[in-house]
Amino acid sequence: MSDKFSTSLTQHPVLVTGATGYVAGWLIHDLLAMGCTVHACVRNPNDKNKTRYLDEIAAQAPGELHYFKSDLLQEGSYNEAMQGCEVVFHTASPFILEVEDAQRDLLDPAVKGTLNILNSVNNTASVKRVVLTSSVAAIYSDNIDCQDKPHQTLTEAHWNTGSSLSYNPYLFSKVEAEKAAWDVAKKQNRWDMVTINPSLVMGPGVNPFATSDSFALLKQFADGTTKFGMPDAGIGLVDVRDVAKAHIQAAIRSEASGRYIVSGVNAKLMCISDYLQPTYGEDYPLPTSIVPKFLAWLFAPLAGTSRKFIKLNVGYAFTADNSKSIKELGLQYQPLSPAINAMFKQMKDNSLFD
Numbered sequence: 001m002s003d004k005f006s007t008s009l010t011q012h013p014v015l016v017t018g019a020t021g022y023v024a025g026w027l028i029h030d031l032l033a034m035g036c037t038v039h040a041c042v043r044n045p046n047d048k049n050k051t052r053y054l055d056e057i058a059a060q061a062p063g064e065l066h067y068f069k070s071d072l073l074q075e076g077s078y079n080e081a082m083q084g085c086e087v088v089f090h091t092a093s094p095f096i097l098e099v100e101d102a103q104r105d106l107l108d109p110a111v112k113g114t115l116n117i118l119n120s121v122n123n124t125a126s127v128k129r130v131v132l133t134s135s136v137a138a139i140y141s142d143n144i145d146c147q148d149k150p151h152q153t154l155t156e157a158h159w160n161t162g163s164s165l166s167y168n169p170y171l172f173s174k175v176e177a178e179k180a181a182w183d184v185a186k187k188q189n190r191w192d193m194v195t196i197n198p199s200l201v202m203g204p205g206v207n208p209f210a211t212s213d214s215f216a217l218l219k220q221f222a223d224g225t226t227k228f229g230m231p232d233a234g235i236g237l238v239d240v241r242d243v244a245k246a247h248i249q250a251a252i253r254s255e256a257s258g259r260y261i262v263s264g265v266n267a268k269l270m271c272i273s274d275y276l277q278p279t280y281g282e283d284y285p286l287p288t289s290i291v292p293k294f295l296a297w298l299f300a301p302l303a304g305t306s307r308k309f310i311k312l313n314v315g316y317a318f319t320a321d322n323s324k325s326i327k328e329l330g331l332q333y334q335p336l337s338p339a340i341n342a343m344f345k346q347m348k349d350n351s352l353f354d
């Protein structure tokens with residue numbers, strides 16, 4: 001490993017990949033508020049529908065925002081944006097649970113994209129630290145995976161071994177990308193890498209129309225998809241603003257190292273409905289009951305999921321240990337109910353349930 005470096009993040013520009021994304025939006029918001037110069041990598045800098053939310057923040061903040069045209073699958077397309085940067089935040093990766101072609105739509109951008117960026121990092125002498133947005137998806141595949149772990153709890157020591165191109169391909173893309181990134185990081189000692197491994201990210205978006213499937217998931221609580229009930233499945237949830245803070249702390253704390261589970265609560269899918277009931281229960285068909293596992297299993301294909309997924313997830317808790325992030329990144333997790341209510345309101349106000 002390199003000598004531990006320290007940075008205030010304001011002396012040199014910082015690079016953020018996937019700047020138009022949901023997680024990146026709050027990260028850039030915070031970086032601009034700190035007075036940083038942000039090199040924002042986007043596929044189309046001329047798409048005002050995607051960039052205007054960041055422009056509005058930049059107009060009010062002490063920091064500076066500069067766009068660069070980059071694509072994960074175009075070799076070298078991050079080189080120009082990386083010049084002079086000490087810190088690279090790599091958030092870009094498709095978060096889409098249903099795709100036509102998992103290799104093309106998930107694996108390639110996640111794995112080849114990460115290798116493309118780290119290749120530019122290797123060729124850019126100024127870079128000292130990479131903060132990679134991974135996921136708890138790189139740690140586990142299904143809730144049942146918690147069962148055989150010490151205290152039935154996931155930690156940063158665990159890796160997803162159950163996903164594949166044909167089963168949970170998004171999760172597979174995240175574990176493959178993170179493994180590939182550590183292979184590259186460990187082959188040199190000029191820069192170091194820290195990974196942020198969030199659970200399901202919730203909360204309002206800087207861009208309310210971000211492509212993240214966090215929005216698609218919440219929509220299912222409003223549009224009737226889940227009105228007949230919710231399977232009894234565990235899930236981790238975290239406020240998007242806590243995820244942004246984790247990235248920044250991972251960059252500025254010289255002692256930060258390795259992987260960080262960033263997850264506010266070990267919850268159940270049904271909790272999302274419980275949080276929303278007091279305000280939205282009368283106007284939206286929020287689920288109010290638990291679907292028995294055998295029914296969830298029977299109707300899985302109709303509900304757009306697999307029977308294997310139901311078998312390995314329903315009836316099992318999700319338990320992850322977030323203590324490393326609290327101790328080493330100083331995170332103070334926000335409660336999830338206000339974040340989920342604010343996100344629901346934002347989607348309602350922007351007609352995303354129509």
Ligand code: NAP
Nearest residue numbers: 018020021022023043071072092093135200201210211212
């Ligand atoms: P998002 O809003 O869909 O953001 C994904 C970003 O990746 C977008 O800015 C998108 O750019 C960019 N991107 C996709 N393909 C690209 C390509 N070929 N070249 C360049 N950029 C490309 O999703 P998100 O939820 O913020 O996810 C951000 C990161 O957090 C991902 O690494 C995801 O795996 C991770 N994560 C998310 C969650 C969650 O619950 N949301 C949980 C754990 C981890 P365009 O705007 O051009 O499409």
